[in-house]
Amino acid sequence: xxxxxxxxxxRFGHGRRPWEPLPADPxxxxxxxLENTATRRLTEAELPDLAAIGAMNREDSESMRxxxxxxxxxxxxxxxxxxxxxETLTSAAPFRExxxxxxxxxxxxARGKVPYFAGHFVREAIRPHVTGRFSDxxxxxxxxxxxIGYLDNxxxxxxxxRAAQARPRGLNENLAREILELHTLxxxxxxxxxxxxxxxKILTGWSIATVNPPFGFVFRAxxxxxxxxxxxGQEFPEGEQGGIATLAWLxxxxxxxxxxxxxxxxxxxxDTPPPEAVAALFAxxxxxxxxxxxxxxxxxTLDATWKPPLTKLRAPMDxxxxxxxxxxxxxxxxxxxxxTSQFLGQPVxxxxxxxxxxxxxxxxxxxEAIVRRVEWAYGQAGRGAGRxxxxxxxxxxxxxxxxxxxxxxxxxxxAREALTLVLTSPEFQRR
Amino acid sequence: MTRAHLPAFGRRALLLGLGASIALPxxxxxxxxxxxxxxxxxxxxRGGLDGLYAVQPYAELNFAELxxxxxxxEPSHEDGLLDLGGRFGLHPRLSGIHAMxxxxxxxxxxxxxxxxxxxxxxxxxxxxxxxxxxRLASGWLNRALTALPQTAxxxxxxxxxxxxxxxxxxxxxxxxxxxxxxxxxxxxxLMARILDLNARDQALGLVLRDGIEARGYVLETLGEAARxxxxxxxxxxxxxxxxxxxxxxxxxxSVAAFELGGWDTHAQQLxxxxxxxxxxxxxxxxxxxxxxxxxxxxxxxxxTEFGRTARVNGTLGTDHGxxxxxxxLGGAVQGGRMLGDWPGLAPANLFQNRDLWPTTDMRSLAKGxxxxxxxxxxxxxxxxxxxxxxxxxxxxLVRG
Numbered sequence: 013x014x015x016x017x018x019x020x021x022x023r024f025g026h027g028r029r030p031w032e033p034l035p036a037d038p039x040x041x042x043x044x045x046l047e048n049t050a051t052r053r054l055t056e057a058e059l060p061d062l063a064a065i066g067a068m069n070r071e072d073s074e075s076m077r078x079x080x081x082x083x084x085x086x087x088x089x090x091x092x093x094x095x096x097x098x099e100t101l102t103s104a105a106p107f108r109e110x111x112x113x114x115x116x117x118x119x120x121x122a123r124g125k126v127p128y129f130a131g132h133f134v135r136e137a138i139r140p141h142v143t144g145r146f147s148d149x150x151x152x153x154x155x156x157x158x159x160i161g162y163l164d165n166x167x168x169x170x171x172x173x174r175a176a177q178a179r180p181r182g183l184n185e186n187l188a189r190e191i192l193e194l195h196t197l198x199x200x201x202x203x204x205x206x207x208x209x210x211x212x213k214i215l216t217g218w219s220i221a222t223v224n225p226p227f228g229f230v231f232r233a234x235x236x237x238x239x240x241x242x243x244x245g246q247e248f249p250e251g252e253q254g255g256i257a258t259l260a261w262l263x264x265x266x267x268x269x270x271x272x273x274x275x276x277x278x279x280x281x282x283d284t285p286p287p288e289a290v291a292a293l294f295a296x297x298x299x300x301x302x303x304x305x306x307x308x309x310x311x312x313t314l315d316a317t318w319k320p321p322l323t324k325l326r327a328p329m330d331x332x333x334x335x336x337x338x339x340x341x342x343x344x345x346x347x348x349x350x351x352t353s354q355f356l357g358q359p360v361x362x363x364x365x366x367x368x369x370x371x372x373x374x375x376x377x378x379x380e381a382i383v384r385r386v387e388w389a390y391g392q393a394g395r396g397a398g399r400x401x402x403x404x405x406x407x408x409x410x411x412x413x414x415x416x417x418x419x420x421x422x423x424x425x426x427a428r429e430a431l432t433l434v435l436t437s438p439e440f441q442r443r
Numbered sequence: 444m445t446r447a448h449l450p451a452f453g454r455r456a457l458l459l460g461l462g463a464s465i466a467l468p469x470x471x472x473x474x475x476x477x478x479x480x481x482x483x484x485x486x487x488x489r490g491g492l493d494g495l496y497a498v499q500p501y502a503e504l505n506f507a508e509l510x511x512x513x514x515x516x517e518p519s520h521e522d523g524l525l526d527l528g529g530r531f532g533l534h535p536r537l538s539g540i541h542a543m544x545x546x547x548x549x550x551x552x553x554x555x556x557x558x559x560x561x562x563x564x565x566x567x568x569x570x571x572x573x574x575x576x577x578r579l580a581s582g583w584l585n586r587a588l589t590a591l592p593q594t595a596x597x598x599x600x601x602x603x604x605x606x607x608x609x610x611x612x613x614x615x616x617x618x619x620x621x622x623x624x625x626x627x628x629x630x631x632x633l634m635a636r637i638l639d640l641n642a643r644d645q646a647l648g649l650v651l652r653d654g655i656e657a658r659g660y661v662l663e664t665l666g667e668a669a670r671x672x673x674x675x676x677x678x679x680x681x682x683x684x685x686x687x688x689x690x691x692x693x694x695x696x697s698v699a700a701f702e703l704g705g706w707d708t709h710a711q712q713l714x715x716x717x718x719x720x721x722x723x724x725x726x727x728x729x730x731x732x733x734x735x736x737x738x739x740x741x742x743x744x745x746x747t748e749f750g751r752t753a754r755v756n757g758t759l760g761t762d763h764g765x766x767x768x769x770x771x772l773g774g775a776v777q778g779g780r781m782l783g784d785w786p787g788l789a790p791a792n793l794f795q796n797r798d799l800w801p802t803t804d805m806r807s808l809a810k811g812x813x814x815x816x817x818x819x820x821x822x823x824x825x826x827x828x829x830x831x832x833x834x835x836x837x838x839x840l841v842r843g
Contacts, residue, residue, distance in 0.1 A: 076518075076519060077519055079518050079519075079525065079526025079527070079528070080526075080541075080542075080545045081525055081538050081541045081542050081545060082538060083542065085538075086538065086539075325646075325647070348681075351680050351681060351725070373646060377646055377647060377650045378650060378654075379650045379651070379652075379653035379654030379655075381654075382647065382650050382651045382654050383651065383654035383655060386629055386634070386637055386651070387629055390629045390633070414643075416640060416643065417640055420636055420639070420640055424633075424636075429630075429633050429636075432629070432633060432637065433633075433636060433637060433640060436637045436640070436641070437640050437641070438640065438641050438643065438644030438647045438648075441644075441647060
């Protein structure tokens with residue numbers, strides 16, 4: 013049996029479902045997924061737009077003022093997470109889903125801080141752009157209430173702005189710093205504190221209206237720092253257009269493209285990817301001026317992505333989704349996965365810091381985390397009772413399953429134990 | 444200081460405006476008719492919940508000074524407390540309980556303690572579960588079961604959710620024990636085979652071995668029947684949901700117990716209590732949801748072995764104390780009220796100049812639920828709590 017169809021599902025997606033036909037040409041299959049526009053948005057679930065979220069937010073605030081909690085907030089979050097995970101569990105375009113998760117993690121927001129907007133953020137600022145242009149995604153992200161709220165930009169006031177004359181307040185450089193450090197250039201680009209300050213001034217006035225129209229991004233001219241700003245030797249004009257121009261410039265900066273190439277290679281190839289792979293991805297980003305669809309296609313045609321052994325450790329939620337796909341769990345199970353993600357140490361959309369979830373073996377291979385993973389898998393294996401574990405292993409792993417695992421499974425005392433052995437085998441835990 | 448001059452239970456609370464129940468139009472449901480047998484759930488918070496942190500007397504003089512950074516912003520401030528009627532506020536992670544309070548389904552009690560004054564976790568937990576002034580071989584909830592009819596089909600009326608049965612439910616009456624899927628303990632011999640398979644993966648094999656060792660599995664004895672298991676912790680909502688689903692069944696158990704740890708916060712309490720509080724809240728909401736209609740005839744008693752020191756300590760935590768908070772939740776509960784005789788936080792009012800002075804005996808609370816909710820006769824109530832004459836059952840906890 014050929015390895016490629018299995019690698020396609022495991023490395024580019026979230027693992028195989030046993031009944032899925034094996035693609036004759038897995039590379040062509042992945043490339044076709046990237047053209048699959050039907051899955052660009054979450055269409056099945058009835059999830060609210062910003063106006064509806066604003067209404068919930070407003071009602072919750074009113075309720076809070078009366079000391080009566082926020083009835084909408086938890087319900088909205090559950091609905092958003094369930095819909096997103098259900099989509100990943102059942103998607104006909106698993107590669108796209110992995111890209112959604114990759115980019116949502118690149119542009120981390122935490123629902124602990126922006127509970128109303130985290131789901132909408134992934135749906136509307138990330139999902140539609142995963143095969144679009146990086147500059148478009150960056151702009152959509154930085155104008156989204158989730159990112160502006162998460163990194164505190166709505167309170168950032170230009171020191172010479174009209175708002176500051178009325179009430180002296182100051183810059184909040186959180187958003188500007190994280191865009192430079194995490195989303196685009198990285199410190200390797202050599203920017204200084206003065207550059208961060210300039211960029212923070214450029215972004216003054218980038219604010220949000222969360223409970224009133226226009227629901228979403230607003231440019232508050234009164235808070236905007238007057239005058240042109242200089243960032244790394246580039247001049248940017250004052251006004252909203254200055255910020256847009258700055259983001260476009262950052263998006264196409266070579267330092268940004270190198271950063272994205274390294275991250276993509278580390279995610280799809282290996283914790284320490286071969287430099288040629290990084291260089292190949294960088295070249296595509298440079299030549300296409302940041303076409304994320306083109307770089308995704310390059311991942312498919314890169315030799316390194318297809319070379320076993322698969323050495324990446326599945327992060328907790330990667331692992332959960334792979335197990336549930338292997339066991340053909342129904343989409344409704346997604347609701348319970350909020351707790352599972354918490355238990356396994358990767359609460360959905362709630363990374364501890366703006367740098368998102370780590371993507372290296374060493375970060376996830378912690379004793380307690382792996383034991384919990386085993387325990388969870390054993391619990392889930394009850395779901396597959398009656399199945400032939402070795403047949404399932406071959407259906408989802410093909411030649412990647414190791415003979416020792418098959419032997420151990422065939423000697424197990426029960427179907428549940430046999431399945432547990434397959435699902436906790438080292439090869440199943442990797443991607 | 445003598446406590447004799449303090450007004451009778453509840454009266455002072457009323458004077459302080461704590462009795463105000465908050466009703467939103469449209470959210471008050473009809474609870475008068477709740478056919479079917481009552482359900483009682485007891486949740487043990489092991490480790491000593493800091494009652495003054497979970498339920499903060501934000502309007503109290505001295506509070507901010509005693510608690511320092513542990514005094515959270517008042518209600519309506521960002522990340523502020525959830526108001527309980529103007530003087531007390533719930534920790535923001537307890538929004539589910541707060542919603543129940545608003546719907547008149549939560550009673551919150553302050554300055555509660557058992558009759559013991561030990562600050563040892565293990566002694567205090569034993570006494571809490573024994574329901575007596577010494578450790579007994581059976582728990583008060585099991586003894587209460589002797590007076591309840593067994594359910595049909597020979598099913599036990601009591602259920603312990605978790606890998607073990609707590610002392611609270613141990614005793615002469617057989618109880619069921621259930622551990623939901625997904626939090627199942629991996630049999631040691633299977634764990635040994637998993638470890639064996641992972642041994643060829645150098646990195647995974649090593650961390651798994653470390654994890655198993657840390658868990659208290661002893662590698663040398665893997666494969667033998669002897670085994671240990673940590674407390675459920677983050678799986679609390681799953682436990683609660685399972686308990687609710689089982690109790691919602693027509694022939695389901697009348698009584699269940701389970702537990703949640705993580706409360707022993709001697710340091711960095713601000714950060715460290717977020718997770719347990721959220722777990723507790725999610726779990727109780729999950730329980731309510733899983734119970735469905737049966738919630739209407741359910742009361743949930745949430746207790747801990749002791750409160751914690753009134754003052755924040757030098758590492759931004761609190762140490763073992765005395766008076767604490769307790770919760771009674773459920774559709775059967777006459778909720779929306781703060782209960783308890785609030786002792787205040789002036790230095791002279793602190794027990795041993797350090798802890799919240801206990802003014803409500805936890806046994807009175809439990810006895811009130813046995814008498815008025817499970818409808819046990821007083822003889823059965825007294826048998827559950829031997830020698831508890833000084834702690835009369837608290838009336839008015841549930842709807843009549």
